[in-house]
Amino acid sequence: MLSPAQTAAAAVLGGLLALDGTSVAQVMVSRPFVAAALGGVVVGHPAQGMAIGIVLEALHLAVLPVGASRYPEGGPAAVAAGAVYAAAQAPPAAASATLLIAVLCALALEWIGGRSVIALRQANARFAGAPPEGLTPGALARRHGTPIALDFARGAVLALLGVIGVGALLSAADLSGFPPVAPGTVVRLAAVAGIASALRLFGRANYPFFLAGGAAGALVAWLR
Amino acid sequence: MTALGPGVRRRMLLRSLTVQGSWNYQTLIGTGLAFILVPALREVHAGDPEGLRRALGRHTELFNSHPYLAAVAAGAVARLEADGAPPEMVARFKAAVRGSLGTLGDRLVWLMWRPMAVLLGLGLVLAGAAWWVGAAAFLLVFNALHLWMRAWGLRAGLRDGLQIGATLRSAPFQALGDRAAKVGSALAGFAAALAVAAPGTRPWEWAAGAAAAFLGIVLGPRVRPAAAAAMLLALAAGLVLART
Numbered sequence: 001m002l003s004p005a006q007t008a009a010a011a012v013l014g015g016l017l018a019l020d021g022t023s024v025a026q027v028m029v030s031r032p033f034v035a036a037a038l039g040g041v042v043v044g045h046p047a048q049g050m051a052i053g054i055v056l057e058a059l060h061l062a063v064l065p066v067g068a069s070r071y072p073e074g075g076p077a078a079v080a081a082g083a084v085y086a087a088a089q090a091p092p093a094a095a096s097a098t099l100l101i102a103v104l105c106a107l108a109l110e111w112i113g114g115r116s117v118i119a120l121r122q123a124n125a126r127f128a129g130a131p132p133e134g135l136t137p138g139a140l141a142r143r144h145g146t147p148i149a150l151d152f153a154r155g156a157v158l159a160l161l162g163v164i165g166v167g168a169l170l171s172a173a174d175l176s177g178f179p180p181v182a183p184g185t186v187v188r189l190a191a192v193a194g195i196a197s198a199l200r201l202f203g204r205a206n207y208p209f210f211l212a213g214g215a216a217g218a219l220v221a222w223l224r
Numbered sequence: 225m226t227a228l229g230p231g232v233r234r235r236m237l238l239r240s241l242t243v244q245g246s247w248n249y250q251t252l253i254g255t256g257l258a259f260i261l262v263p264a265l266r267e268v269h270a271g272d273p274e275g276l277r278r279a280l281g282r283h284t285e286l287f288n289s290h291p292y293l294a295a296v297a298a299g300a301v302a303r304l305e306a307d308g309a310p311p312e313m314v315a316r317f318k319a320a321v322r323g324s325l326g327t328l329g330d331r332l333v334w335l336m337w338r339p340m341a342v343l344l345g346l347g348l349v350l351a352g353a354a355w356w357v358g359a360a361a362f363l364l365v366f367n368a369l370h371l372w373m374r375a376w377g378l379r380a381g382l383r384d385g386l387q388i389g390a391t392l393r394s395a396p397f398q399a400l401g402d403r404a405a406k407v408g409s410a411l412a413g414f415a416a417a418l419a420v421a422a423p424g425t426r427p428w429e430w431a432a433g434a435a436a437a438f439l440g441i442v443l444g445p446r447v448r449p450a451a452a453a454a455m456l457l458a459l460a461a462g463l464v465l466a467r468t
Contacts, residue, residue: 023245026291027367031342033349034359050355054346058419059452061339062445066330072448100459107452124248128255134281136273137262143284144259148245177466185429186458188419189436190451195346195416196440197447198339199409206409213410214437217417220351221425 001167002043002087007160009042010083014159015152017075022065022117023151030075032056032106039082045089049082055103055187056081056110058194062201073113076155080162081106084170094175096184101173103187105166113158120147120154226268226306228382235263236302237378240295251286257298257318258283264302282311289322290329292373297321299381300388307385317386324389328397333370336401340408341366347411350418369400416440 002010017038020030029035033053040049056078063071081102090098127143135143199210243256258280265283269276289297297318304314345362349355380391420433440447 022247023242025241026244027370028338028363031362033342033346034362037355037359040355047355050349050358054349054419057342057346059448061342062447064330064334064445066334097459097462100455100462104452104455104459107448121248124246125250127246128248128250128284130281130284132281134274134277134279135258135284136277137266137280140255140258140262140280140284144242144246144255146246147248148242151245175466178462179465183458183462184422185432186455188422189432190455191419192416192433193436193440193443193447193451195343195412195419196437197444198343198412199441200444201335201339202405202409202412206405209406209409210413213413213415214417215413216410217347217350217414218421220414221418221421224352 001171002083002163006042006083006087007163010039010079010163011156011160013038013042014076014079014162015154015156017079018073018113018155018158019148019152021073021075021155023148032060032074032078035075035078036082036085039079039084040086042079042083043087045086048086048089052081052085052099052102052106053078055099055191055194056106058191059107060110061194062197064201070118071114072107072110073117073158074110075113076159077106077109077113077162080109080159080166084163084166087167088170090175093180094178096180096182096187097175097178098170100183100187101170102166103190105162105169109158109162109166113155116154116158120150123150228264228267228302228306232263232267232302233299233378233382236260236298237295237375239263240298240374240378243294243298244291251284252288253291253294254284254287257287257294257301260294260298261302261305265305268302268305279305279311282315285315285318287318287322289325290333292333292370293325293329293377295374296377296381296388296392297325299378299383300385301381303382303385321388324392328392329373332397332401332404333373336404336408337369338366340404340411343408343411343415347415347418350415 017030017035036053037046037050040046060074065071085102088098124147127147239260243253246255247253261283265276265279341362344365345358348361349358381388384391416437443450
């Protein structure tokens with residue numbers, strides 16, 4: 001479980017990464033594999049955070065924020081799942097089952113995050129447009145700044161609920177006797193499928209490059 | 225005609241980072257575009273607070289584009305306002321460019337460049353690099369294009385005004401996207417193979433990995449629900465086995 005200070009830090013980080021997702025900068029520190037590693041940093045184990053981040057990122061690769069499309073939100077969910085999974089420090093026998101549960105929780109949180117983004121965008125309509133007499137620069141800044149503040153609060157609450165909820169679930173779950181190998185394999189295969197799904201974005205003409213890359217990856221794996 | 229100095233451009237560029245801050249289903253990023261334009265409109269309407277209010281009100285109307293290319297529109301609109309173009313012409317210009325700015329940016333950034341940069345980061349970590357090396361590689365590569373697009377777009381818009389269409393057609397977006405797709409495809413294969421590999425990987429796991437990759441390619445964006453269902457099944461099966 002996270003300490004109160006770590007929980008607060010994860011919530012603030014979740015808020016900041018929610019802003020990065022759409023509202024401010026979009027430098028993509030909110031991508032799941034970066035966000036989950038940062039969640040791991042909060043509890044002092046960034047590499048463990050990255051481990052769950054890789055799976056979440058693979059399943060997020062083909063998600064496109066095009067136009068007014070509705071999509072799952074990766075940042076705050078990855079922070080929460082990364083922090084909780086890294087803090088759990090599960091023993092080897094339960095590690096893959098813990099990872100499986102954390103990934104599933106993160107996917108659910110991503111879906112909730114996506115829904116909350118839609119709700120916020122609907123609420124933002126009250127700040128849209130202008131009265132007939134126009135707007136002063138100050139009034140415009142308030143109409144633009146209030147939704148940004150709300151987005152931060154939304155992300156922080158989501159990360160906070162995620163840390164508390166996923167943490168409680170992992171603490172309560174009795175994973176003794178869970179088959180040690182199968183969950184890890186399933187998670188790895190899900191990551192492979194997610195990574196390969198990116199090929200749909202790049203187009204069929206590029207399949208030979210995918211195969212060449214796969215051969216290079218297999219060679220690297222064989223050599224080490 | 226009003227000259228817009230480098231200070232105005234700097235402030236507009238900084239403000240462009242928040243263009244989607246007030247995204248809503250009524251005017252999309254209209255308020256964000258008006259927010260970017262404030263420094264330019266302050267110069268254009270210096271000493272005319274009523275004119276400034278009316279101009280800001282006009283620019284909160286519906287607008288949409290790719291967020292990184294919104295700076296192109298903001299720069300061109302600022303140029304038109306500085307040149308004293310009538311409001312109707314500015315409105316027509318905004319309506320004309322918003323579709324193409326969205327399509328151009330979506331294809332290059334979301335479809336090609338971002339997945340390619342993400343796969344570079346993933347590939348590095350899966351190949352054994354430290355977590356921060358993968359994250360830093362992704363952020364550097366991705367943001368090299370991102371920040372260039374914002375800065376170049378604003379400069380080009382301010383310079384070319386109504387002629388921005390010709391500038392956009394001559395920009396190397398198509399070629400850049402095609403190259404990113406090739407590199408990204410190779411990186412996807414590389415990362416997928418390394419994701420299968422783990423110490424002691426058995427032959428059936430390699431075969432299962434190849435099948436998973438095939439399924440991922442076939443499913444595309446629908447891979448998320450399919451993977452979630454498979455993991456839920458694995459969890460349920462594990463729980464049953466653990467109790468028996």
